[in-house]
Amino acid sequence: MSVLKAAVLMDPIAGIKPAKDTTFAMLLAAQARGHACWVFTPADLFLREGRSWGRLRAVVARDGVEDYSTLGEPEERPLADMDVVLMRKDPPVDLEYLTACYLLEHAGTWVVNDPVSLRNANEKLYALHFPEFLPPLLVSRDLGDLRAFLVEHGEIVVKPLSARGGEGVFYLHRRDRNVGSILETVTGWGQRYVMAQRYLPAIREGDKRILMVDGVPVPGALLRVPSAADFRGNLVAGATGVAAPLNDRDQEICAAIGPALRAAGLLFVGLDVIGGYVTEINVTSPTGAREIRRFFGIDAAELLWQRLERGR
Template identity: 85%
Template sequence: MTALTAAILMDPIAGIKMTKDTTFAMLLAAQARGHRCHVFTLPDLFLRDGRAWGRLQAVTVQDRAGDHYRLEPVGERPLAEMDVVLMRKDPPVDLEYLTACYLLEHAGTWVVNDPVSLRNANEKLYALHFPQFLPPLLVSRDLADLRAFLAEHGEIVVKPLSARGGEGVFYLHGQDRNVGSILETVTGRGAHYVMAQRYLPAIREGDKRILMVAGEPVAGALLRVPAAEDFRGNLVAGAQGVPAPLTERDREICAAIGPRLREDGLLFVGLDVIGEWVTEINVTSPTGAREIRQFFGIDAAELLWQSLERGVQARRGSAGH
């Protein structure tokens, strides 16, 4: 395979936690396979005369804390000069993120994950395409609706639709005297939609992150077990990561969701599964690759580059006809 030239739109590389960062794992895997990578951030993306450009810096990486990258001088280049552009900017999916997706539609090259699908596939709502795998849920901004849902189920979790890492997620039960205040806060007094899901007691055993590459599950998963004093299965919220094999139910879920991911150009995706149920489908910058490699010796980032190499080769072949 001919070496690829790639650009990765990400958060500033100086500030990442390289021991846990999946985008960094992608850079390591690309470099090991002989590919030339450049990095840039949201302010470095711009559009001129109908073409998307980036202020790019070629990067060299190494798996060494405190000395994990070297950047070359900035150069302005049209993204069409790249074989592939990876969109790995972390949430929130705000107006600036959405605008970047609009600009990336004019990259003139392959963008992964597909920017149109990134706009369409809200990480809380995309799972609605697979209702057979979802717990009882409600999406509403109406406080009375949310109170009625709580009364029906006794225990629920409410979450904003565009946050990440467990931010703004609340557990509620019927006897909680803070219910009114919490619902007012998460909805902005009825100004913003939220998702409410029936509380799943299986969260005490952990929230499983399954990485999907080109619609296929990586063979091992990361189980994020909440801290004793918390209910959130997010590593940034104090959850502990432990290895978890894929169950028969997990494989059933992946087999059903995988074809839609491929159709939508979502090559690198993280499914969140609690017990038997899908709770989120993460498409922006899903993580977990570093931990899964540590636990199982399987590098999801390596699998991604193998898929990208095949895809670029196919695109070159079709362009030649």
């Protein structure tokens, strides 16, 4: 096995929660396998004479301690010096995120996940390519359309298309007197598209996060069970993570979606499944690796490095 040089584009490492952070797990797994890693942020990414560069800092990661990382001095280097660049910037997928993807197209080396596919695969909308696994849904910015969808289904969830962690997600029912205000807020008075999905009562049992490495599911998933005070299956919204095996429906979903992910260069992806329905396909910086390793002893980050070592 040859030693890889890897640059990881991420949010500032000083602000992460290492015990839960999947990008940190990737750094740990890379070190354990003898690879050399650098980190940088979008502010450190730039293009010069047709090539993308980064102000890279060598990183040493340490698990289970308060002083969890040591960074070297910044050094300007073309990204082509690296064997691989990991794009692990968290959403929102705003103009700055999209611009970073444009610049990464000119990295001159392997970028994972592929920046063109990151732009194309909106985490709420990409699942539309697999309609057989979706709950009834509507994508619209028209307040009348959204109200009619609510009347049809009685209970719905509305969510913005580019947020994360349950931000801006609302549960609505027909008798809610706040419906008008909420729809006006989430759509910006009809100026922004949102997704409305039929409410799935199975959310009370949990929102299952399945990690996929090169189109293959990690054998073991994270079930995020909402708190009694919330409906959202997001850990940052107070949900509790528990172990969940993959059932036959999960395997069917993964078998159908996996080849498309692999073909698009989306090597590390998180599927969200509620009651056997796919609700999101997370491609930007999916999480859950730390919890899945704790529950099942399987390190999704190590599986990713095993794949990267085989090359493109």
